[in-house]
Amino acid sequence: MDGVSFVLTSTVVVAATCLASAVVLLIAERYLANYGPCTIDINQGSKKLEVRGGKPLLATLMQQQIFIPSACGGRGTCAYCKVKITDGAPPIAPTELTLLTDEEQQKNVRISCQVKVRNDLAIEIPEALFRVKQFTGVVERMRDLTHDIRELRIRLVEPAAIEFTPGQYVQLEAPAYGDNPEPVYRAYSISSPPSDKGHVELIIRLVPNGICTTWVFTMLKEGDEVRFNGPYGEFRLAEGDAEMVWIAGGSGMAPFWGMTRHMREHNVQRPCTYFFGAVAQRDLFFTDEFHDLEKAMPGFRFVPALSGAENDGWTGEKGLITQVVERHLKDGSGKEGYLCGSSGMIDASVKILKAKGIPEDRIFYDKFT
């Protein structure tokens, strides 16, 4: 064997050995790795979980009935499933680096679906997540509220009842279908009142190119089984009796539909003006129901407004909802703002409410918008 052949042969042998070793390691990692029992300490001893290591933290917690919000089903794309790991964290994976800010990295925030449990961990999560459950239910009623907004009424099967605060949301699971290889989860505010413990109602607007909403509008039928987890979220009526200004548009109606019925059921007398913006009359819904509630609730006022140029016959408020709020709200001091809608509507509404004297810390909305 000459020198060149020897070098080539040696190179091939070394490369093949490395490749084979890598394959063996990957297989071992995938099928054989046994990290044994690990302890996950949550919130400095508030809960201690004994788990078997080897799976991602998100999935491990889910097996223990602790649900961290996640929209992508653990594929490391949505960056929602962030948790703080205060002890035992492995080095940050490249897949996490793209989803974490420098500040989050410094504060030990991690993408839980990308962190494998290999040893004992100490983590911190909001206590409210301990109350989140996985539900199965059946679509009892599905009705179109407008040309692109649909209401689902889901009868709970397992568990058969849900406890939540008006304003909270659930994550509906859209199962794998068509080109979508894995389930995804999308957040929707609960629009039913908490007294209806055996049902959950959701108001969903069709999003072009949306995975979950396309499934709801084209595949889901009455009688189908659905899965969701929740409740999540801090959006709720603050304690006290401060006068409230609600602003919503489109499917942002959902939490307020539940809140109003809850207030009616509990005879809440808190003054409240609800501004609901739409472009045309075909975008309005629940208008009659809200006007009926106005009669039953002396402090409650419903102000629907249309912004489109062609609204012949409309005798109600006209203009962008922010312009309508500007006209109606003389002085915001002492009042609270509650918002639900697109990010554009939220931004514009925050601006106008602040200009009217409502401090930013008294303006509430859910961050998933």
Added chain:
Amino acid sequence: MEHDPHLQRVLDRMRSGVLSRDGFLGTDPRPLEEVLDADRSAVAALGTTHEEVAARLGEVLDKARAGLGTPIRIGDRLVATHREAMGRIPCPFGGCGTFPKGEVELTDPATGESLFLTALGIHMVGKHGFYQGRGSRYRLEPTALGRLMQLGGG
């Protein structure tokens, strides 16, 4: 071509059903590098840059969003209408945060030509030079952008 793990992750996220129902590549059969190269050349031929295109589109998006669904006139030829959607979507290139969903339909009523803009789409143009694949609802064909927005005097 060498295997680039980062590019593979980007491609994985661009597939239909991962971040959006139809993904970002449409029916375009070209490799991603070829799509990026061709659009880079097309934009250069218009005499502008990705950053300038994104800045112009961003102005349109902001004006349309302020309309809260009402059609807004853009200059003396175009009309932009924002359609709201709740929720946010991450950039498939990674590391850029998330962007509000919702779209703006930008139309020239005289010709009927229209394009769909999104916050994420505009970000990808400006930061990554990615105009999405042909056949995608949100493809921003540089030549069509040039006509509609009169970029580079077009």
